[in-house]
Amino acid sequence: MESQTHKEGSYTILRLSGEIDFHVSPKVREAVLAGLDEGQNLLVDLSGVSYIDSSGIASLVEGYQHAKGKSLSFALLGVRDGVMSVLKLTRLDKVFPMFDSVEAATAANK
Numbered sequence: 001m002e003s004q005t006h007k008e009g010s011y012t013i014l015r016l017s018g019e020i021d022f023h024v025s026p027k028v029r030e031a032v033l034a035g036l037d038e039g040q041n042l043l044v045d046l047s048g049v050s051y052i053d054s055s056g057i058a059s060l061v062e063g064y065q066h067a068k069g070k071s072l073s074f075a076l077l078g079v080r081d082g083v084m085s086v087l088k089l090t091r092l093d094k095v096f097p098m099f100d101s102v103e104a105a106t107a108a109n110k
Contacts, residue, residue, distance in 0.1 A: 015048065018050065025053075
């Protein structure tokens with residue numbers, strides 16, 4: 001798993017790639033919470049993620065809850081089919097805001 005962050009407007013974009021499993025989910029959690037602790041809205045780009053397990057999903061849920069507690073936006077970008085099937089299985093596809101692009105997320109939060 002690799003991660004990169006950059007800022008775009010009022011958002012921190014966290015781009016994840018590779019597989020997110022029990023071994024790397026602590027790094028995902030750390031990256032998600034670090035992005036939110038800067039006080040900016042967070043978009044987690046999952047377009048490069050080929051696999052995610054329950055520990056990875058738990059890291060995203062914790063980030064979502066952390067963002068809500070700070071009155072920040074938290075959304076997922078570019079969710080691929082494999083990741084979407086896990087989100088649907090857990091019914092989190094109804095919880096997480098999801099967008100195809102940064103522009104779509106920005107437009108939705110105006």
